[in-house]
Amino acid sequence: xxAPGGPGPLRVVAAMSGGVDSAVAAARAVEAGHEVTGIHLxxxxxxxxxxxGARGCCTVEDANDARRAADVIGIPFYVWDLSERFHADVVxxxxxxxxxxxxxxxxxxxxxxxxxxxxLERSLALGFDAVATGHYARLRRAGDGTVEMHRAExxxxxxSYVLGVLDQRQLAHSLFPLGDTPKSQVRxxxxxxxxxxxxxxxxxxxxxxxxxxxxxxxxxxLGDRAPNEGGDIVDDATGEVLGRHEGTYGFTVGxxxxxxxxxxAPDGRPRFVLDIxxxxxxxxxxxxxxxxxxxxxxxxxxxxxxxxxxLRGTVQLRxxxxxxxxxxxxxxxxxxxxxxxxxxxxxxAPGQTAVVYDGTRVVGSATIDRTGAGAGASPRQxxxx
Amino acid sequence: MSEALLxxxxxxxxxxxATTPMVEAxxxxxxxxxxxxxNASSLHASGRRARRVVEEARExxxxxxxxxxxxxxxxxxxxxxxxxxLKGLAWARRAADPHRVRLLTTxxxxxxxxxxxxxxxxxxxxxxxxxxxxxxxxxxxxxxxxCLERDPGxxxxxxxxxxxxEVGTLQPLDDVVALAAEHxxxxxxxxxxxxxxxxxxxxxxxxxxxxxTGHKVGGPYGxxxxxxxxxLDLTSLxxxxxxxxxxxxxxxxxxxxxxLATAVELAVAGxxxxxxxxxxxxxxxxxxxxxxxxxxxLNGAPxxxxxxxxxxxxxxxxxxxxxxxxLMLLDARGIECSTGSACSAGVPQPSHVLLAMGRDEQVAxxxxxxxxxxxxxxxDVDALVAAIGPCVERARAARR
Numbered sequence: 005x006x007a008p009g010g011p012g013p014l015r016v017v018a019a020m021s022g023g024v025d026s027a028v029a030a031a032r033a034v035e036a037g038h039e040v041t042g043i044h045l046x047x048x049x050x051x052x053x054x055x056x057g058a059r060g061c062c063t064v065e066d067a068n069d070a071r072r073a074a075d076v077i078g079i080p081f082y083v084w085d086l087s088e089r090f091h092a093d094v095v096x097x098x099x100x101x102x103x104x105x106x107x108x109x110x111x112x113x114x115x116x117x118x119x120x121x122x123x124l125e126r127s128l129a130l131g132f133d134a135v136a137t138g139h140y141a142r143l144r145r146a147g148d149g150t151v152e153m154h155r156a157e158x159x160x161x162x163x164s165y166v167l168g169v170l171d172q173r174q175l176a177h178s179l180f181p182l183g184d185t186p187k188s189q190v191r192x193x194x195x196x197x198x199x200x201x202x203x204x205x206x207x208x209x210x211x212x213x214x215x216x217x218x219x220x221x222x223x224x225x226l227g228d229r230a231p232n233e234g235g236d237i238v239d240d241a242t243g244e245v246l247g248r249h250e251g252t253y254g255f256t257v258g259x260x261x262x263x264x265x266x267x268x269a270p271d272g273r274p275r276f277v278l279d280i281x282x283x284x285x286x287x288x289x290x291x292x293x294x295x296x297x298x299x300x301x302x303x304x305x306x307x308x309x310x311x312x313x314x315l316r317g318t319v320q321l322r323x324x325x326x327x328x329x330x331x332x333x334x335x336x337x338x339x340x341x342x343x344x345x346x347x348x349x350x351x352x353a354p355g356q357t358a359v360v361y362d363g364t365r366v367v368g369s370a371t372i373d374r375t376g377a378g379a380g381a382s383p384r385q386x387x388x389x
Numbered sequence: 390m391s392e393a394l395l396x397x398x399x400x401x402x403x404x405x406x407a408t409t410p411m412v413e414a415x416x417x418x419x420x421x422x423x424x425x426x427x428n429a430s431s432l433h434a435s436g437r438r439a440r441r442v443v444e445e446a447r448e449x450x451x452x453x454x455x456x457x458x459x460x461x462x463x464x465x466x467x468x469x470x471x472x473x474x475l476k477g478l479a480w481a482r483r484a485a486d487p488h489r490v491r492l493l494t495t496x497x498x499x500x501x502x503x504x505x506x507x508x509x510x511x512x513x514x515x516x517x518x519x520x521x522x523x524x525x526x527x528x529x530x531x532x533x534x535x536c537l538e539r540d541p542g543x544x545x546x547x548x549x550x551x552x553x554x555e556v557g558t559l560q561p562l563d564d565v566v567a568l569a570a571e572h573x574x575x576x577x578x579x580x581x582x583x584x585x586x587x588x589x590x591x592x593x594x595x596x597x598x599x600x601x602t603g604h605k606v607g608g609p610y611g612x613x614x615x616x617x618x619x620x621l622d623l624t625s626l627x628x629x630x631x632x633x634x635x636x637x638x639x640x641x642x643x644x645x646x647x648x649l650a651t652a653v654e655l656a657v658a659g660x661x662x663x664x665x666x667x668x669x670x671x672x673x674x675x676x677x678x679x680x681x682x683x684x685x686x687l688n689g690a691p692x693x694x695x696x697x698x699x700x701x702x703x704x705x706x707x708x709x710x711x712x713x714x715x716l717m718l719l720d721a722r723g724i725e726c727s728t729g730s731a732c733s734a735g736v737p738q739p740s741h742v743l744l745a746m747g748r749d750e751q752v753a754x755x756x757x758x759x760x761x762x763x764x765x766x767x768x769d770v771d772a773l774v775a776a777i778g779p780c781v782e783r784a785r786a787a788r789r
Contacts, residue, residue, distance in 0.1 A: 041721075082717050129787035130714060 013037040014133040016179060019119055020044050020073060020081070022066030024194045024201045025138030025182055027073035031197055032181035033136045034077055040136070042074035042081040045123065047090040047114075048212065069201050076198050086122055093117035095212055102222050102253040103231045105282030106355025109166070109323065110210055112369070116169035116306065124177055134177045139163045141366075142183035143175060150309050151175040154364040158186040165323050168359030168369035169306045219254035219262075226253060235285020237265060240278050240294055252280045255287050258295055258351020265289070276351065296348035297377050302341040302358055302370030309367075311338060317362040319343055321352055321372070332360050332367075341370040348377070401724045401772045405762025406554055406582060406702055412607035412763070415652040419609055422644035429641040430630060442643040446650035453650075453657040454601070455590035456616045462633045463646050466613035467581040467602035468501040469626075473615055473637065474577045474598040475505045475548060477623030479515055482545040482575070484624070489545040491516045493536055495528050495560070496745035498550050501600075502579055503741075506548070515545070519745075525689055525697065526558035526746045534568055541572035549576065551583035551599075555729040555742040555758055556689030557702030559587065566595035575621060581605050581613075585656030586664060586699050591616045598623075601653070603645070607763060608652030612645035663763065667700035670761050670770055674703050677774035682781050684708050688743065688756065701761040704729060706748070710755050710784035718780040719757075724773055729758035 016038040018030035033040045044067045067083055074081035094114050101108035124135050140156035141164040153175055156162040170178065182190055194202035209216040223230075230251055237247040246265045249255070254262070259277040269275050269291070276295055279288040300319075305311070311334050318327040329346040343358055352375050360367040411419075427439030444458070451458040464470045475492070482489045492506055496519040509515035520533045528549060537544060547569050552559045562578060569576045575597035583589050585606045591599055598621065602613035617623060617636075629638030656663070672692055679685050686706040690698025707715060712728040719726060729740055739753035759773065 041717075080717075080720065082713070084713065126714075126787045130718065130783055 013039060014179075015131060016040045016134050016136050017123065017127040017132045018042050018079070018136045019123060020070035021138070021207075022069035022073070022201065022204075023138065023207065024191060024199065024204055025140075025187075027070070027077070027138070027199045027201050028190050028194050028197070029136050029138040029179075029181040030073070030079065031077045031193075031199070033179060034079060036181070038134075038136075038179075040077075040079045041132070042070065042077070042079050043123070043127075044070040044081070044083045045090075045118070046083050046085045047087055047094075047118070049087045049091065069204070073199050073201055076200075084123070084126070086118055089122045090114070090118055093122075098210075098212075099222065099226055099229065101355050103226060103229055103282065104355075105231065105252055105280040107256045107353035108355045109357055110212075111166045111323070112169050112357050115166055120170055120174040120178065124174060128177065134179050136179035136181060138182055139167055139180050140182050140185075140187070141167050141180050142364075143178065143180055151178075153308055153366040154183075155361070155366070156182070157184045161187045164361075164366050165320050165325075165357075165359050168308075168357065168366050170308060171306055172309050175308060219251075222253040223251060226251075231282040232285030235281075235287065237263060237287045237289055239269075239275075240288045240290030246289065249285075249287055252282050252285055252287060255280055256351075257353035263289060280353075292350065295350040295352075297350075297352050297375040298345040298348045299376040299378055300343040300345070300352070300358055300372050301374040301376070302343060303339060303373045305334065305339070305341050305368060305370040307368035312360065312362075312367050315360065315362060315367060317360055317367060319345070319358045319360050321349055321356055321358055327361065330360075343370075344378075401769045402764070403724065403726045403759040403761065403769060403773060405765065406605070406699075406758065406760035407727055408604045408610070409607060409762040410764055411604075411609060411648075412652055412655055414655060415608050415648040418651045419644050419648035422647050425643070427643070429643060430632065439641070439643045442647050443641050446643075446647045449650040449654055450614060453653045454584070454599075454616060455592045455594075456599075457619065459619055459634075460591070460616050462615045462617055462637050463641065463649075464613050464615055464637055465611055466604070467499075467579065467600050470600035470602070470613050470615035471499070471501040471548075471577075471579055472505045473623065473626055474600060474617065475502065475546070476509065476626060477636065478546040478575060478577065478598070478621070479509050479513070480624035481622040483515075485622070486542075488543050490514065491518060491540070491544045492546055492548070493518045493520060493533065493544060494548045495520050495522055495550065497522050497526050497553055497555075497558075497742045498548065499554050499579055499581070502548055502550070516543075522558075522745050524747050525691075526553050526556045526742060527697070528560050528565070530561055530564045530568070533565065537568060537572060537574065541574065544572065544574045547574055547576045549578055551578050551580035551589065552587065552699040553689070553702075553742060554582050555702075555740055556704040556746070557582075557699035558689045559583075559696075559698055562594060562596065570595065575618075582699055582702075584653065585660055586667070586701060588660060589657070597621050603649040603652060606652050606656040608649040609645050612642060612649045614649070664700045667761050667765075668695050670765055670767065671695070671700060671703050673767060674759060674761070674770045674773065675705070677770060678703075678705060678777050681774060681778040682707060685781075686752075688746070688748075701765075703759045703761070704756060705759070706743075706752050706756040707781055707784070708752070708755060709788060710781055711788055712754055712756050714784040714787050715757055715780055718783055719773075719776060722776045722780070724776055726773075727758045727760070729756060 016033050018040050020026045020042045071081050094110050098110045140161040142154040144152045146152050155164045213221045234250045236245045255277050273291050275289040278290045315332045319330045320327050331344040333342045356372050357369050359369045427435035429440040429443045447458045447461045506517045510517045518536050521529050549560050549565045577598040578596045579600045581602050584601045597618045599616040604610040623636050625636050627638050632638050675687050688704040739750045743753035
């Protein structure tokens with residue numbers, strides 16, 4: 005168990021989504037001697053009755069699954085209504101970011117603002133010591149007493165990326181009981197413990213977009229707030245208008261599918277979204293190599309411990325993305341972070357989060373504001389907004 | 390088995406309005422009858438024996454509640470009785486006269502009344518008027534009069550609860566009945582919380598239909614009754630073997646029905662003593678809690694007018710707290726109560742009763758219902774009083 009340590013058993017809130025990971029995490033917290041209370045977070049204002057597709061939470065059926073897991077584990081269980089906070093901090097943010105032509109990751113936002121802020125603060129105020137979740141990441145207490153977060157033992161399941169927004173206070177009150185365990189073992193353990201969720205499928209999509217159709221969801225929800233009603237799809241090299249689209253929120257930098265350009269490029273190679281201009285509605289497309297970036301200017305840094313200042317480490321730019329060697333420089337104002345990638349990255353969109361690692365240790369994260377290509381990659385104008 | 394063994398294990402149970410322990414005599418009746426065979430519709434000796442159990446229970450229940458045996462329709466409980474009464478009346482009255490599309494009720498009914506009415510409105514073309522209540526949750530009779538007299542010929546039925554399940558406020562049923570009688574409109578009342586807590590006499594009340602359920606009066610779950618005047622035509626919801634005046638088909642449940650009758654008989658016989666004891670405990674609870682938490686606000690009947698409410702319900706708002714947090718903190722200390730609000734799809738909603746009483750959403754979310762019952766003691770109340778201070782303090786801190 006990767007508890008932050010400290011003397012004696014803790015009073016722990018186990019956040020239980022209704023899935024297998026959080027159920028086993030709660031069971032392990034009990035076994036470690038902690039006094040555990042199960043909490044299911046009601047995040048949707050109008051929950052559907054049954055699960056559908058790949059959503060992992062937010063239905064009444066999921067709440068019932070969590071309740072039954074708590075029964076089996078033998079802990080008290082409550083539903084906390086965080087739908088208003090979730091809507092304000094995660095859903096609205098998601099819409100604002102897309103409206104601004106950026107590509108947010110709402111799971112990070114939810115961890116930062118809901119699970120490890122709203123839930124944690126409420127738990128601490130109610131007399132609990134920590135929040136346990138089923139995330140795959142490891143916590144370790146360093147010699148100086150601070151809590152370090154490291155990648156999970158199971159590389160395939162490592163979720164440290166989506167936790168890269170947690171600061172020291174949040175980490176000091178977190179438990180990730182699954183960090184040392186491969187997923188397959190967690191399923192087997194759930195079955196052994198008699199947890200009926202043992203074979204429940206993993207969740208993938210954004211929980212509040214029911215059918216996984218982001219563009220359709222955004223079209224419906226943004227309504228008047230959409231930054232544009234559509235615009236031109238323009239070739240990066242020639243400036244030629246290749247087609248029209250119905251709204252920039254349907255696009256992400258690096259996207260290849262669904263561009264609906266009538267004719268192929270002269271060289272017959274696939275074209276990708278290179279840039280999105282939310283005000284004019286212009287979407288620029290071009291060949292893959294033009295997606296290459298090696299400079300990231302980031303804002304909104306969140307450090308797990310002390311600010312790294314200057315660090316040669318690695319960065320990860322997507323939930324399941326590759327780890328790239330990089331030099332990270334924190335601007336003296338503490339607000340801006342410059343990342344120099346030592347290998348180019350492709351299809352990086354403003355709004356994505358760069359999580360910084362030093363070996364297996366998570367150093368922190370920052371939100372990508374601008375990307376650029378220097379000498380190493382093919383020259384391309386800096387994207388700025 | 391002693392009384393104590395029937396109480397929830399090692400807890401201070403202050404949620405009797407949700408459900409209350411079965412009385413020993415009802416458990417005895419239920420268990421004894423469960424060992425007997427016989428379908429009450431069968432013609433042989435076993436069938437006749439089963440039928441006799443049901444009919445004796447019917448007569449007993451009628452005797453306890455002031456109706457005729459033929460006016461008792463056994464059901465699966467309060468929700469079914471409410472549905473049968475409201476839908477059955479709405480359909481039958483409209484079939485007799487197509488102008489009768491309106492249903493009048495209060496804004497503070499239980500969901501077992503509000504939701505069938507909503508369904509009648511959205512699905513069946515009915516028009517439902519929710520008449521306002523005052524800040525104690527008591528129906529505004531003048532508003533009901535105005536609503537009814539706007540077009541009396543269009544009203545299919547009036548439904549007004551006897552006593553409110555959240556704040557305990559008793560409704561002016563006499564006024565409602567007198568008003569409806571002027572226009573020949575039938576009145577239904579949900580008396581689920583009232584039976585055994587206050588005097589309930591069907592004939593004397595003048596209502597046309599009355600809902601009761603077993604598990605709120607010391608009887609079993611899953612059994613209840615609708616008392617309904619013989620002359621009143623009800624359209625059936627459940628068709629089949631024609632049991633219960635052909636209004637509620639389905640094989641009768643002699644064990645549950647006889648245990649229900651036993652519980653009601655005891656509850657009604659002991660009502661006056663019970664109410665006096667509950668009133669005293671309620672006052673002790675409210676005074677005790679307000680001594681520790683002076684800002685706590687009593688909703689419903691005030692202490693100086695206890696006759697205005699059900700004697701066993703103490704509903705309090707705790708400014709600056711979330712009821713959910715308080716409930717959880719008390720639960721962790723073995724004290725069980727309710728936020729009083731309905732759960733909509735698993736997510737706690739602010740109580741529609743408190744909102745109808747003019748409280749804002751924050752106050753509605755800051756409230757707890759403590760409800761006392763036959764097994765409640767001064768020690769239970771004192772345990773709550775001892776625990777509430779620190780819980781309120783913590784819950785306040787948790788409110789961001």
